[in-house]
Amino acid sequence: MRFNLFDHPIVAMAADRLTGYWSWTEHVPFAFLLIDLLRPRMVVELGTHSGTSYCAFCQAVQKLQLPTRCHAIDTWKGDPHTGLYDAAILDALRAYHDPRYASFSQLLQSSFDQAVDRFADGGIDLLHIDGLHTYEAVRHDYGQWLGKVSDAGVILIHDTFEKRLDFGVFKLWAEVEDQFPSFQFHHGHGLGVLGVGKHLPPAFLEFLDEARRAPEGVREVFAALGRANSAWCQLRLAAGRLFDQQAGINAYKRQIGEMADPQWQDFSSALSRPLAYVNYTIDQVGALVRHAADLARRAGASK
Numbered sequence: 001m002r003f004n005l006f007d008h009p010i011v012a013m014a015a016d017r018l019t020g021y022w023s024w025t026e027h028v029p030f031a032f033l034l035i036d037l038l039r040p041r042m043v044v045e046l047g048t049h050s051g052t053s054y055c056a057f058c059q060a061v062q063k064l065q066l067p068t069r070c071h072a073i074d075t076w077k078g079d080p081h082t083g084l085y086d087a088a089i090l091d092a093l094r095a096y097h098d099p100r101y102a103s104f105s106q107l108l109q110s111s112f113d114q115a116v117d118r119f120a121d122g123g124i125d126l127l128h129i130d131g132l133h134t135y136e137a138v139r140h141d142y143g144q145w146l147g148k149v150s151d152a153g154v155i156l157i158h159d160t161f162e163k164r165l166d167f168g169v170f171k172l173w174a175e176v177e178d179q180f181p182s183f184q185f186h187h188g189h190g191l192g193v194l195g196v197g198k199h200l201p202p203a204f205l206e207f208l209d210e211a212r213r214a215p216e217g218v219r220e221v222f223a224a225l226g227r228a229n230s231a232w233c234q235l236r237l238a239a240g241r242l243f244d245q246q247a248g249i250n251a252y253k254r255q256i257g258e259m260a261d262p263q264w265q266d267f268s269s270a271l272s273r274p275l276a277y278v279n280y281t282i283d284q285v286g287a288l289v290r291h292a293a294d295l296a297r298r299a300g301a302s303k
């Protein structure tokens with residue numbers, strides 16, 4: 001059969017996880033599609049940080065009600081490209097992840113090398129490699145984990161189109177892309193899709209056939225879906241941040257005898273119409289600033 005995007009409405013699902021880190025956000029629609037195409041028994045991610053990619057895999061697994069097991073591996077300490085970071089990143093990820101996904105997913109705080117022996121050879125159907133992006137590091141991660149990928153398995157490699165600084169994933173990609181059926185997206189720093197298993201799922205092969213028949217079309221469509229996802233996430237993140245300021249705004253309004261607008265007092269309504277909420281908050285802040293300036297002027301005049 002021929003691949004038909006309209007058979008996979010999951011690509012249009014909005015990402016739930018809002019992280020404020022954007023390097024992977026434009027690939028989320030493809031992550032949703034890939035889970036639908038592969039229906040993997042096991043997903044492993046090397047390099048999770050705040051969880052944009054990993055939570056996209058988990059969201060799709062949950063939406064499709066698959067019996068998939070997922071594992072995220074990271075020291076959650078950082079590397080020379082992300083910079084070192086503190087425990088707040090993992091704490092925030094756990095607070096989001098555990099109530100939603102802990103029944104089928106595990107966050108494993110470890111180096112990739114220390115974790116590798118915990119996984120059986122040939123057991124992983126989807127491996128996402130997104131650790132340190134120097135050539136030496138990604139070559140090492142790829143070599144260490146290739147044997148863990150199953151007969152039906154696919155490897156995703158992020159940052160394959162990035163050539164800044166000492167980024168070297170593109171060199172690894174050049175070495176491996178012809179060894180297996182593959183496709184590369186160029187947007188979002190590049191995402192390589194490598195079908196390493198000998199018996200890949202037919203739905204995935206149909207997608208690859210279509211991607212290789214019309215590569216520019218497939219790249220354009222997924223770049224546009226990615227931009228839309230990113231824009232929607234950014235808007236909701238902005239609304240969420242303003243929502244956090246709402247308590248202070250409401251307290252000030254109470255002091256001056258004004259009521260808070262009841263339609264905007266819960267988080268889900270703020271996130272469901274983020275632009276309207278951003279405008280509402282900006283208007284309120286403007287009114288309160290004018291009120292405070294007026295008070296200050298009157299206080300000055302009465303001196």
Ligand SMILES: C[S@@+](CC[C@H](N)C(=O)[O-])C[C@H]1O[C@@H](n2cnc3c(N)ncnc32)[C@H](O)[C@@H]1O
Nearest residue numbers: 024047048049052053074075078111112131132
């Ligand atoms: C580019 S970030 C991952 C981004 C993430 N996939 C996303 O969606 O935003 C890379 C992560 O890999 C982790 N990392 C790098 N090398 C590692 C290693 N050898 N073992 C464990 N974690 C590592 C870093 O701590 C960092 O959090």
